[in-house]
Amino acid sequence: MKIEVEKDIELYKICVPVMEETVEKSLKFVKDVHNKVYSKNVPHMYEFRLDCLHKSELSIENVEKIFKCDCEKIITVRWNWEGGTWNNEKESVLGCLDILKRAIDFNVNYIDIEHKNLKGVKQGLRDYRDNVHSNTKIIVSYHNFMKTDDYSILKNIIEEEFRYGDIAKIATSVCENMDNCNIFKACSEYKHNIIAIGMGKLGKITRVHGPQFGSILTFCTVSKEKASAPGQLHIDDLFEIWERYYR
């Protein structure tokens, strides 16, 4: 479905996280979503949360099967200190940076690395991407599951994210409506180069209208029970709202 609110606005993109324990289940999930097993609508792209893979699944040869999957994708290896399940045990089996660099070798659409993780890698991934002449875009992400920081702090984080990557991402918990205003402000100020999300029930408005303000995508779930973060809408609900709101 194409939704064009403004002449210059790009397609609104919906991304569904894939959080399976095995590569086989991940690929089957994407195939089932594409075949509308879980929902009436299908997303534009998928975020493969490779941190969710069981450690027995962690080999470059195995994760490469995901990089080859024929869909628009984000490859993410989310650490446990940022809300994911990656930990030192999994890291000892296969390094998260090795996974992300291999994904870059495969020209996946996006990789996502935490803003905090960059303390160790500095410019590493962007230089690597340029050196191997990959087209992968680098998302640098910041999550705050407790609150939404003051705009001046968010702005500093976003500016630093752009020092290391191509797309800035903030996903913060919305505690009051002014938080939503700050998230929309970030979408507008960094239009089409940012993913900005308000987590939690109060933040749902940003998940629905963030793309109109300039966020390049929004995350949805295809399950009534399972979501990768608080406040995600079911994909069918979002499509229904967009069709009504933007018709």
Ligand SMILES: O=C1C[C@@](O)(C(=O)O)C[C@@H](O)[C@@H]1O
């Ligand atoms: O960073 C994000 C955003 C998210 O946390 C959300 O709030 O929808 C969902 C995560 O899967 C993703 O990596």
